[in-house]
Amino acid sequence: MLRAPNGKVVKVEVNPAVGDVKRLKVGDQVNVKYARALLLHAHKVGEHGIRERIDTEAISPVTKGRTTSIHTVQVVATITSIDARSRLVTLRGPTRTVTLVASSALPLGNLKVGDSIRADYTEATIVQITRNGAPLR
Template structure:
């Protein structure tokens, strides 16, 4: 399912079928979502001429009949696009997309600079509750 964030940017969200039948949703229906920014676990320099690779793993589970939790772990070789040390944010471009990660510690960003190729390990988590007119979707 693709949603528009408050900023107007689209975001793709994986919805566990046990949460509700999303095929019944229409443009304009109310969808409540809590999205946790991706958390950078590890980062280290990689050869600049290395092959861009990506390993995805994850799970999705219904917490109740009205909500779900999905976690997605990615290990990738990516290029550093931007570093915001004050907010511990790292923007990377990997083989499939550009994303911003929150570093789990300040130390992860200290050895990096824009343009570096890095091997990263990060986790994204999404909790979803879908409703239409404030009623749970079934």
């Protein structure tokens, strides 16, 4: 469990080949790079679609003390906000609410707040554990 500078607590799963997390102590600095989730597809479904979620995760082999995790989500959710200028879409799904960046290939003009949609999005996390700037082995 990590606490971000803004105070938010985030759970990060670490491949043991990246570093021995048992060697970490409370207060150690850990660098985690998170790429904002990208909304790839959004298709309208029935007005009251049953919310569901399917998660798939792929983890790359460790390279230079880093591992990359790609998390793909298929969800039926409700649009709670759209910021067309920034291309941000907020979805309320069965387990949480997420704000996603819409891909440039996704037309936002036919979507509106309150629509139930089937959406596909991906999140990426890069993990490298360091202590005092040196990789933890």
